[in-house]
Amino acid sequence: MTTVRFIGDLPFWIGALAALAAGFLVWRYYRRESVGLPGRLRWMLPWLRAAAFFLAVLVLTGPVLHHRQVIGQLGRVLILIDASRSMAAADRHMPADRKLSIARQEGWIPPGQVEAGSPAVRSALEMFDRTTRWQRAESSLADPSSGLVAALAPNHEVELSAVSGSTVERFWDRHVSEKPPAEFGREPIGSVTDLGSGLGAATAEPSGGEAKTAVVMLTDGRHNFGPSPLEAARLLGGRNVPIYTVGFGDAREPPDLALAGVEHPDLVFQKDRIRGVLVLRDQMLQGQPFVVEIRHEDKVLWQERLTSQGTSPRRVEFEFSIDELADRLRTRLDPEVRHYALPLALVASIVPLEGETDAANNQRTFRFSAITRGNKLLLIDGRARWETRYLRNVFQRDEQWHIDTVLVGPATDQAVLPRGEGADRFPADEAALFDYDLVIFGEVPPGVLGDQEQLWLRNFVERRGGGILFIDGLRGCLRALESGPMGPLLPVTWLPGSLQSPATRLQLTQAGASLSAMALQSSSTANESFWKELPAPHRIVPVQAAPGTEVLVEAMVDGKAYPAMLARWFGAGRVCYCAFDETWRWRYKAADTYHQRFWNQLAKWMMQRPFAVSDRFVSLDSGPPSYAAGETAEIRVRLQGVDGRPASDAMVDAILWRDGRIVATVSLTPEGNGNGIYRGRTAPLAEGEYEVSVRAAGFSSDALKARTRFVVLAPETGETDQIACNEDLLRQVALASGGRFLREDEIGELPELLRPLSTGEVIQSDTLLWQSPWWFAAIIGLLTVEWTLRKRAGLL
Numbered sequence: 070m071t072t073v074r075f076i077g078d079l080p081f082w083i084g085a086l087a088a089l090a091a092g093f094l095v096w097r098y099y100r101r102e103s104v105g106l107p108g109r110l111r112w113m114l115p116w117l118r119a120a121a122f123f124l125a126v127l128v129l130t131g132p133v134l135h136h137r138q139v140i141g142q143l144g145r146v147l148i149l150i151d152a153s154r155s156m157a158a159a160d161r162h163m164p165a166d167r168k169l170s171i172a173r174q175e176g177w178i179p180p181g182q183v184e185a186g187s188p189a190v191r192s193a194l195e196m197f198d199r200t201t202r203w204q205r206a207e208s209s210l211a212d213p214s215s216g217l218v219a220a221l222a223p224n225h226e227v228e229l230s231a232v233s234g235s236t237v238e239r240f241w242d243r244h245v246s247e248k249p250p251a252e253f254g255r256e257p258i259g260s261v262t263d264l265g266s267g268l269g270a271a272t273a274e275p276s277g278g279e280a281k282t283a284v285v286m287l288t289d290g291r292h293n294f295g296p297s298p299l300e301a302a303r304l305l306g307g308r309n310v311p312i313y314t315v316g317f318g319d320a321r322e323p324p325d326l327a328l329a330g331v332e333h334p335d336l337v338f339q340k341d342r343i344r345g346v347l348v349l350r351d352q353m354l355q356g357q358p359f360v361v362e363i364r365h366e367d368k369v370l371w372q373e374r375l376t377s378q379g380t381s382p383r384r385v386e387f388e389f390s391i392d393e394l395a396d397r398l399r400t401r402l403d404p405e406v407r408h409y410a411l412p413l414a415l416v417a418s419i420v421p422l423e424g425e426t427d428a429a430n431n432q433r434t435f436r437f438s439a440i441t442r443g444n445k446l447l448l449i450d451g452r453a454r455w456e457t458r459y460l461r462n463v464f465q466r467d468e469q470w471h472i473d474t475v476l477v478g479p480a481t482d483q484a485v486l487p488r489g490e491g492a493d494r495f496p497a498d499e500a501a502l503f504d505y506d507l508v509i510f511g512e513v514p515p516g517v518l519g520d521q522e523q524l525w526l527r528n529f530v531e532r533r534g535g536g537i538l539f540i541d542g543l544r545g546c547l548r549a550l551e552s553g554p555m556g557p558l559l560p561v562t563w564l565p566g567s568l569q570s571p572a573t574r575l576q577l578t579q580a581g582a583s584l585s586a587m588a589l590q591s592s593s594t595a596n597e598s599f600w601k602e603l604p605a606p607h608r609i610v611p612v613q614a615a616p617g618t619e620v621l622v623e624a625m626v627d628g629k630a631y632p633a634m635l636a637r638w639f640g641a642g643r644v645c646y647c648a649f650d651e652t653w654r655w656r657y658k659a660a661d662t663y664h665q666r667f668w669n670q671l672a673k674w675m676m677q678r679p680f681a682v683s684d685r686f687v688s689l690d691s692g693p694p695s696y697a698a699g700e701t702a703e704i705r706v707r708l709q710g711v712d713g714r715p716a717s718d719a720m721v722d723a724i725l726w727r728d729g730r731i732v733a734t735v736s737l738t739p740e741g742n743g744n745g746i747y748r749g750r751t752a753p754l755a756e757g758e759y760e761v762s763v764r765a766a767g768f769s770s771d772a773l774k775a776r777t778r779f780v781v782l783a784p785e786t787g788e789t790d791q792i793a794c795n796e797d798l799l800r801q802v803a804l805a806s807g808g809r810f811l812r813e814d815e816i817g818e819l820p821e822l823l824r825p826l827s828t829g830e831v832i833q834s835d836t837l838l839w840q841s842p843w844w845f846a847a848i849i850g851l852l853t854v855e856w857t858l859r860k861r862a863g864l865l
Contacts, residue, residue: 074835077131084130092123110858117855124848132844134836144225144826145280148210148217149267151288151317152233153259156203158289158792162323162426168197170814175208176215202317203257206287209816211249217285218249220820224827226280232267232288233259235295261786263295264288264802268312272305281826282310283808285819289318290795293786298798302805311808313823315816318794322352323426326359326419329382329790331435335693336410338440338469339395347385347417350790353377353424360420361385365394370415377422395439406774410438410681412694414780430789436694436780444470444676445504449495450511451478451546456650457511463665464672478514486517499525506676508537511650512546523554530558531640532713534744536675538645541610543567560637560646561612568631572605572624572649575633581621586674589663604657606649609633624649636675641707641715641744643675680707682775686768691723691761691777697784699753704735706747706763715745720766723749727757734764754781 075081096119150156160168172178172193179189200208210217210229221227222243229241229249241249264286272284284305292298302312326349333345347361355378362372371389395411402408418432425431446464450457453476464472473493477483487494495518496502502525510526518526529535537558541547548563550556577600581587590596600622609624614635622634636645655664680688688707696702704723708716717739725733737747761777764770796810803810811818838844 071134074133075130076133077129079129081130084127087129088123088126091126092119095119095122114855114858117851117858121848121851121855124844124851128844132838134838142280142828144823145282146221146225146227146823146826147272147282147284148227148229149237149284149286149288150203150206150210150229150231150253151259151262151264151267151286152203152231152255152257153262153291154257154788155262155289155291155792156206156257156317157201158318158427158789159198159201160319160323161198163197163319165194167319167814168194171205172197174814174817175205176212201257202289205813206317207253209287209813211252213248216249217816217819221823225823229253231255232264233257234261235263235266235270237267237270260783260788261294262288262291262788264290264292264298265296265301268298268301268305269296272308272310283823283826284310284312284806285315285823286312286799286802287315287317287816288799289792290314290316290799291788291791292795292798293788298802299805302802306806310806312803312806313808313819314799314803314810315813315819316794316796316799316810317813318792320794320796322791322793324354324424325352325426325430326350326377326422327352327427327430327790328361328417328419328433329787330785331417331433333435333437335437336440337391337437338443339392339411340443341468342388342390343437344386344388347387349383349385349419350381351378351383352381353379353422355379357422357424359422361418362420363387363389363415363417365413365415368394370394391439395441399441403774405684406776407683408441408681409679409683410690411441412436412438412681412778414694427789427792438681438694440679443468444506444672446470446472446507446509446672447475447495447502447505448472448509448511449475449477449513450509450540451513451517451544452476452480452511454511454542454650455653456540459653459656459664460509460668463661463668467669470672477517495522496525499528502526502529503533503535505529506535506679507672508535509540510537510547511540512542512544514546515549520554523550527555527558528713530642530644532709532715534641534677534707534715534746536643536645536672536677538647538671538675540647540650541612542650543608543610558639558644560615560618560635560639560644561632561648562615564611564613566611568609568611568626570627571607572609572626572631572633574601574605574625575603576601576623576625576630578620578623580619581634584621584674586670587621587667588670589667603663604651604654606633606651606654608649608651610648612646612648638744641709641746642677645671645675677707678705680705681777683707684774685772686710687763687765687773687775689761689763689775689777691779694779696754696779696781698756698781699784700781701753702751702779704737704749704751704761706737708745708747708763708765708768715743716765716767717743717745719768721747722764723751724762724764725751726760726762732759756781756783 077084096115099115099118169190177193177196213219218227226243228239230237230239231253240253268284305312328347329350330348331345332348333343337343357377358374359377360372360374363370371387373385391413398411399408414434414436416432416434421428421431448457448461461472461474464470475487475493475495477486489497508526508529526537530537539547550559577587577597582593582597588596590599606624609626609631612632614620614632618635618637620632620635623630624633633648636643652664680690682689686709690705692702706721706723708719708721710716721737723735723737724731725735733751735749735751737749740746740748758780759778763773763775765773800810809822
């Protein structure tokens with residue numbers, strides 16, 4: 070095969086432009102002398118002179134005819150270079166003898182220079198400390214005189230590819246150019262090291278013919294993602310494709326401190342203290358003091374002084390208050406927007422210690438939400454039943470709940486309902502009632518609550534989206550509510566008479582079995598059996614479900630199933646009814662194990678799942694404060710009109726913003742039960758910081774002020790947590806495929822190891838056109854023809 074190459078002092082494109090410019094100027098100049106000539110000569114004479122000048126100037130580009138002839142069968146060598154971030158590491162702490170050995174392999178030390186203190190040796194060591202593994206791989210492969218490609222090219226077809234993540238990018242073979250690039254034109258930026266996928270993708274294309282193939286992989290072996298390279302090596306070994314692994318870097322971890330991770334809760338109550346663990350990678354010599362801290366912006370929130378131990382992993386617990394920080398951040402927010410979950414981003418860091426290899430891995434940002442208020446529960450009953458007492462104790466012991474208990478009626482110390490501000494009082498107005506999340510309503514005697522207060526409770530569920538749980542008893546007080554303002558709330562109608570026989574067992578219905586709130590055992594089968602074993606109530610109030618109500622639990626009395634627990638939606642909130650008041654019996658021989666678990670689960674299911682932010686018309690939630698790239702976010706919106714009632718028939722969209730621009734619009738779908746709640750899910754998210762706003766038909770954009778924010782992060786791979794060369798893995802890969810493992814300073818042995826692949830050779834030669842008599846003969850010939858024509862035309 071013959072090709073044209075240009076090896077002159079000028080690049081071809083510059084020389085070609087110069088030759089065209091010279092030819093054009095010559096043509097234009099001589100064109101003026103030919104104006105009076107016949108038509109053919111008028112054009113031919115300037116063109117002949119211009120062509121001669123074009124060839125003369127083009128000599129500066131050094132045109133060469135390159136002849137390449139393949140004799141026999143060439144072997145095929147696929148060279149893979151690991152382009153992950155760990156290959157950007159320098160190996161300054163490698164032992165000096167290894168550094169010198171690699172420097173000699175790279176040609177940085179002139180022959181005969183062996184004295185340790187000689188200027189040439191010192192210069193080579195300094196150069197080694199400045200270069201990265203990637204730069205040394207470039208030099209080892211592409212050096213025109215001593216590089217691996219130059220050594221393999223006479224007997225093999227060579228291909229160069231970079232493995233970045235799970236992607237293999239071929240950037241050079243002989244079809245691209247005769248010589249490999251002196252630099253690869255790329256940087257090691259892969260966030261993961263996936264050697265298994267890299268080996269599979271690189272060898273997926275058949276070699277064609279009878280050519281034998283081998284793979285040479287230059288890597289530090291820090292595989293941390295994707296399929297095992299050992300499996301790929303076994304498959305390639307079965308196809309007689311050996312892998313020669315070349316390990317870059319020291320086999321020992323360099324002295325370094327790194328923050329490998331932060332373990333923390335996703336939600337923390339503002340008044341609580343955040344507790345977590347910093348996971349350190351300590352590879353420093355023992356006894357060196359250093360500082361770890363957690364800060365927000367410039368303010369240090371927590372700090373601890375430690376001493377290096379040279380052990381990994383190392384776990385350091387932290388605990389501090391976020392109350393002051395949350396209060397300070399809330400002053401920066403729009404006062405017309407209420408924030409239930411305040412997103413916080415804190416930075417945990419290790420103050421850099423002298424002698425560390427890489428200070429870039431000393432800090433991590435972790436995100437969580439500060440819950441600005443706890444759950445609020447109002448418990449109101451007409452007497453201190455055992456059920457009421459135990460329920461009050463359950464929620465009083467839970468730090469996530471604030472409970473106000475109001476006992477009023479003839480059987481209590483308070484005959485008149487205590488109203489107003491303060492603990493254990495009924496709210497003085499509707500706004501104060503709306504500050505609660507859940508109301509447990511017991512056997513409150515008729516007349517205790519006025520019609521206005523009953524209407525508040527109805528609006529609390531219908532408009533506010535709160536939950537209300539009715540616990541019935543044998544006195545029939547709840548039945549008296551049917552004819553009042555709270556009547557539409559009730560999910561049941563009462564049957565005549567009463568049941569004298571005790572229940573024999575409780576059992577979940579199909580609807581109840583599907584609810585996580587009713588799960589007291591890990592598996593559904595075990596849970597259904599467990600409910601039948603719970604102590605059954607002695608008395609059940611006979612009721613039937615109202616339209617739109619689901620029965621969750623049934624009680625068997627005299628062989629017949631009666632509704633025991635029921636629930637339904639009412640406007641924006643949930644209503645639940647319990648036909649007995651004896652769950653406290655579940656504590657028998659089990660204490661709080663099941664009783665407390667059940668009521669906590671039921672309470673959180675009953676109350677509306679909180680929205681992160683809300684304003685007068687819209688409440689908005691977009692889930693946790695951070696996602697991993699590729700995940701999707703669920704968007705929830707609750708919309709209410711000017712009258713405070715749920716707006717369930719609007720066209721609602723969630724708008725996703727990034728860098729001040731709209732990047733996506735998510736159409737939201739109403740839940741369908743008239744509660745004004747809409748849901749939607751984004752497409753897989755790319756990395757970046759996002760803001761979510763709401764657009765709804767019939768509402769101005771100025772009215773819908775609530776916005777949430779979240780960040781999408783690249784997956785945590787730990788790419789640079791450990792950077793020592795994994796020689797054990799590379800040896801196993803080479804052995805499984807029938808190849809061999811080499812250290813970086815042994816790369817010069819590869820041409821001899823790969824020689825058996827090839828039974829042929831490449832014979833190459835060059836014809837220097839710019840020195841060829843034929844090139845100059847063409848120039849002289851053009852000028853001779855031009856001179857002859859000019860003479861015949863009488864121009865000489």
